[in-house]
Amino acid sequence: ETGVTQSPTHLIKTRGQQVTLRCSSQSGHNTVSWYQQALGQGPQFIFQYYREEENGRGNFPPRFSGLQFPNYSSELNVNALELDDSALYLCASSFAGTSYEQYFGPGTRLTVT
Amino acid sequence: GENVEQHPSTLSVQEGDSAVIKCTYSDSASNYFPWYKQELGKRPQLIIDIRSNVGEKKDQRIAVTLNKTAKHFSLHITETQPEDSAVYFCAALLGGADGLTFGKGTHLIIQP
Numbered sequence: 001e002t003g004v005t006q007s008p009t010h011l012i013k014t015r016g017q018q019v020t021l022r023c024s025s026q027s028g029h030n031t032v033s034w035y036q037q038a039l040g041q042g043p044q045f046i047f048q049y050y051r052e053e054e055n056g057r058g059n060f061p062p063r064f065s066g067l068q069f070p071n072y073s074s075e076l077n078v079n080a081l082e083l084d085d086s087a088l089y090l091c092a093s094s095f096a097g098t099s100y101e102q103y104f105g106p107g108t109r110l111t112v113t
Numbered sequence: 114g115e116n117v118e119q120h121p122s123t124l125s126v127q128e129g130d131s132a133v134i135k136c137t138y139s140d141s142a143s144n145y146f147p148w149y150k151q152e153l154g155k156r157p158q159l160i161i162d163i164r165s166n167v168g169e170k171k172d173q174r175i176a177v178t179l180n181k182t183a184k185h186f187s188l189h190i191t192e193t194q195p196e197d198s199a200v201y202f203c204a205a206l207l208g209g210a211d212g213l214t215f216g217k218g219t220h221l222i223i224q225p
Contacts, residue, residue, distance in 0.1 A: 033213075056212055058212055090157070105156060106155070106156045
């Protein structure tokens with residue numbers, strides 16, 4: 001059984017740019033959720049993907065968007081980056097239907113300058 | 114939406130003593146309550162969880178209790194060890210598609 005992986009590990013971008021982060025879900029899982037974790041805070045839910053569609057969304061603006069692919073991997077895209085977007089971005093995979101358990105990847109540390 | 118409050122923000126205990134972290138939630142429809150441990154620079158790790166139809170769950174030195182009437186749940190760690198030092202987060206799930214709502218975390222320090 002393989003765990004959740006994310007790429008890249010670290011990323012530095014300039015305000016106004018766009019960024020794409022990637023996540024591979026744990027084998028056997030079909031759902032991916034994305035979270036933003038600011039320094040010293042708990043993770044905040046961005047959105048969830050199931051069957052290649054957005055299945056639920058937290059309080060984040062439309063410039064945060066995503067995709068899920070047939071192999072259940074996922075991307076998080078952020079347009080028009082702002083300084084406050086600097087955070088650790090975590091994805092979590094789960095299996096919809098029988099379990100609520102979510103397992104996190106190692107995260108991508110995004111710094112916006 | 115759901116709101117989760119977590120206390121204390123920092124907890125220091127002597128090695129071998131017990132530690133208790135408490136959380137309250139706002140939405141009575143929440144039905145799943147996991148606890149995560151996050152060491153510095155690492156991913157949150159699921160350590161124990163409880164569903165709303167259960168009052169208590171135990172796994173070796175850790176246990177979680179849930180009081181649905183009062184809308185609070187707690188993490189209990191007994192016989193604490195140095196490797197228990199980390200930030201612990203509680204969370205609540207309102208529905209499968211809503212995502213987890215996390216508390217702000219408790220920094221647990223185990224004093225030798």
